[in-house]
Amino acid sequence: MDGLDAAPVPEGERRRVAVIGAGLVGLASALWLARLGHHVTVVDRAPPEPGGSYRQACSYGNACTVAPHGVVPVATPGIAWRVPGMVLNPAGPLAIVWRYLPHLAPWLRAFLAASRPAEVERIAGTLAGLLRHADAAYRPLVEEAGARHLERHAGCLYLYRSDAAFAAAEADNRLRERHGVALERLDAVAIRALEPRLAPLYRRGVLYPDAYTFDSPQVLAVAFAAAIRKRGGAIVRAEVRDLRCEGEGVRVGTDGTALRAERLVIAAGAHSRALVRQLGEDVLLDTERGYHVLFPEAGHLLGRPVCYPEHGFYMTPMADGLRAAGTVELGGLAVPARPVRTRMIRQTVAELLPQAGAPGAEWMGFRPSMPDSLPVVARSARHPAVTYAFGHGHLGLTLAGITGRLVADLVSERPPVLPLATLRHDRFDAWGGKPGPG
Ligand SMILES: Cc1cc2nc3c(=O)[nH]c(=O)nc-3n(C[C@H](O)[C@H](O)[C@H](O)COP(=O)(O)OP(=O)(O)OC[C@H]3O[C@@H](n4cnc5c(N)ncnc54)[C@H](O)[C@@H]3O)c2cc1C
Known part of the structure; x- marks a missing residue:
C-alpha cells in the first residue's frame, strides 16, 4: 500500500467536516476523511449523480488520464516570447482572451517568473513528489468505490511530426527522466504498431507506460459519492453563498x-x-480554460491517449467514444466559450485520425490554475479550522487521491505524508510577486 493507507483517528478527534465542491478533489478529500472516521458533508451546486448533469465541474470534461509524466510545468523557458502569439491567435493551443489581459496581469507575471530554469527545476521536483504517490493514494479509494473496472492501463503516447520537434521536446523528457518517470522513445514503425489507425503524420514519439485512464471521470465521481454516502457522509445539492468562521467552527451559508x-x-x-x-484571505488562483469535442463513433480507433503536444490536446478512448480534450485559454470565468477553439480541435482530429467520423458534444471547462502549476494544499493562515485544496491545473484527476490523503492529514492534525511548504495559498502576493520574509 506504499504506506499511504491510514488508521482512523480516535473517537474523540472525529470532526464534522464540510467540504465545498464535489469535483474529484473534493470527493477524494471527503472519502479519505470518511475513511479516517470524520463525519463529512459535501456541498455542491450540482453534485455527481447517475444520469444527472455534472458538466459544470472541470472533473467532468478532462482527458481522463492519470499522468505520472506530468512533472513539467506549463510555463517553461521561452514561454514569454509566445505571449504575443497567444493574444493574436485565438485558435492556438495556448491562447489569451485579450480583453481579459488586464485582470490576468498579476497571474501572468507570476506565470512568466515560474518559467525560469531554476523555478522549473524546483516546481518539477515538487510535482514529482506528488505524482510518485498519486496512484498509491487513489488505490484505496478506487477499490472502496468499486471502480476498478473503469481503469484502462495502456500508457499514453506523445507524437512529433518532425525530428526537430522531437529534439525540442528532449529537454522535457530529460527532466522527466531525472525525476524517475518511465518513458520509451519510439520511431515511426513502433508508433504504427501501437496505433495503426492514426494517419502517419509522425516521425518520432514517446510512450509513458505508467499512465492510465478512467473510462469516465463522471462515473468515477458518482462511485466516490456513493462510497462517501455508504460511510454515513452526506452529499448536499446547494450553492454556497457565504462563509463565516464562528468560534472554533464555520458557518456555511x-x-x-x-x-x-x-x-x-x-x-x-x-x-x-x-x-x-x-x-479575509486571498490566493492568486485563475483558470486555464480547456475544451473537448467528443467523437462518439471513434472510441475503438485508438488504444490509449494520444497527444501531439504542438496541438495541445489528448485524444482519449473512453466510455462515450473518443474525447479530444485539452488546449489552454486564459480568459477567466465569465467570458463565454469561443467556438474557434473547438473548431480547431475538430479540424485537427479529422487530419490526424481520418476515420474519426462526425463530431458530437462539445464542452468548455475551467481548470483551477495557480501560476506555477502547483496546487494549493494548505491550512488557512487566519482560520485553523479551514483547509484549502484547489489549483490542480492540468493534473486534478491525477492528483485527487494524494490531495485527499493530505487534506485528511491536515484536518486530522497529523503530520502530512508529504511536505506541504511549497503548496501554501499565500506563496504569491496580489501583484504576482513572492511575499518577502517576515
Ligand atoms: C480539457 C481538460 C483536460 C484535462 N485533462 C486532464 C487529465 O487528463 N488528467 C488530469 O489529471 N487532469 C486533467 N485536467 C484537469 C482536471 O480536470 C482538473 O484539475 C480537476 O478536474 C479539478 O478538480 P476540482 O475538484 O478541483 O474542480 P472541479 O472538478 O471543477 O470541481 C469543483 C466543484 O465545486 C463546485 N462549486 C464551486 N463553487 C461552488 C459554490 N459556491 N457552491 C457549491 N459548489 C461549488 C462546482 O460545482 C464543482 O462541482 C483537464 C482539464 C481540462 C479542462
Missing part, C-alpha cells in the same frame, strides 16, 4: 439551509478564490 461544521475544506476548483476571499 447556502441558497438553502445553512450548515455548521467544526472543520471546512474548500475544494471548489476554479471558483475557490471567491470563497477564500470571504474568509
Whole structure:
C-alpha cells in the first residue's frame, strides 16, 4: 500500500467536516476523511449523480488520464516570447482572451517568473513528489468505490511530426527522466504498431507506460459519492453563498439551509478564490480554460491517449467514444466559450485520425490554475479550522487521491505524508510577486 493507507483517528478527534465542491478533489478529500472516521458533508451546486448533469465541474470534461509524466510545468523557458502569439491567435493551443489581459496581469507575471530554469527545476521536483504517490493514494479509494473496472492501463503516447520537434521536446523528457518517470522513445514503425489507425503524420514519439485512464471521470465521481454516502457522509445539492468562521467552527451559508461544521475544506476548483476571499484571505488562483469535442463513433480507433503536444490536446478512448480534450485559454470565468477553439480541435482530429467520423458534444471547462502549476494544499493562515485544496491545473484527476490523503492529514492534525511548504495559498502576493520574509 506504499504506506499511504491510514488508521482512523480516535473517537474523540472525529470532526464534522464540510467540504465545498464535489469535483474529484473534493470527493477524494471527503472519502479519505470518511475513511479516517470524520463525519463529512459535501456541498455542491450540482453534485455527481447517475444520469444527472455534472458538466459544470472541470472533473467532468478532462482527458481522463492519470499522468505520472506530468512533472513539467506549463510555463517553461521561452514561454514569454509566445505571449504575443497567444493574444493574436485565438485558435492556438495556448491562447489569451485579450480583453481579459488586464485582470490576468498579476497571474501572468507570476506565470512568466515560474518559467525560469531554476523555478522549473524546483516546481518539477515538487510535482514529482506528488505524482510518485498519486496512484498509491487513489488505490484505496478506487477499490472502496468499486471502480476498478473503469481503469484502462495502456500508457499514453506523445507524437512529433518532425525530428526537430522531437529534439525540442528532449529537454522535457530529460527532466522527466531525472525525476524517475518511465518513458520509451519510439520511431515511426513502433508508433504504427501501437496505433495503426492514426494517419502517419509522425516521425518520432514517446510512450509513458505508467499512465492510465478512467473510462469516465463522471462515473468515477458518482462511485466516490456513493462510497462517501455508504460511510454515513452526506452529499448536499446547494450553492454556497457565504462563509463565516464562528468560534472554533464555520458557518456555511447556502441558497438553502445553512450548515455548521467544526472543520471546512474548500475544494471548489476554479471558483475557490471567491470563497477564500470571504474568509479575509486571498490566493492568486485563475483558470486555464480547456475544451473537448467528443467523437462518439471513434472510441475503438485508438488504444490509449494520444497527444501531439504542438496541438495541445489528448485524444482519449473512453466510455462515450473518443474525447479530444485539452488546449489552454486564459480568459477567466465569465467570458463565454469561443467556438474557434473547438473548431480547431475538430479540424485537427479529422487530419490526424481520418476515420474519426462526425463530431458530437462539445464542452468548455475551467481548470483551477495557480501560476506555477502547483496546487494549493494548505491550512488557512487566519482560520485553523479551514483547509484549502484547489489549483490542480492540468493534473486534478491525477492528483485527487494524494490531495485527499493530505487534506485528511491536515484536518486530522497529523503530520502530512508529504511536505506541504511549497503548496501554501499565500506563496504569491496580489501583484504576482513572492511575499518577502517576515
Ligand atoms: C480539457 C481538460 C483536460 C484535462 N485533462 C486532464 C487529465 O487528463 N488528467 C488530469 O489529471 N487532469 C486533467 N485536467 C484537469 C482536471 O480536470 C482538473 O484539475 C480537476 O478536474 C479539478 O478538480 P476540482 O475538484 O478541483 O474542480 P472541479 O472538478 O471543477 O470541481 C469543483 C466543484 O465545486 C463546485 N462549486 C464551486 N463553487 C461552488 C459554490 N459556491 N457552491 C457549491 N459548489 C461549488 C462546482 O460545482 C464543482 O462541482 C483537464 C482539464 C481540462 C479542462
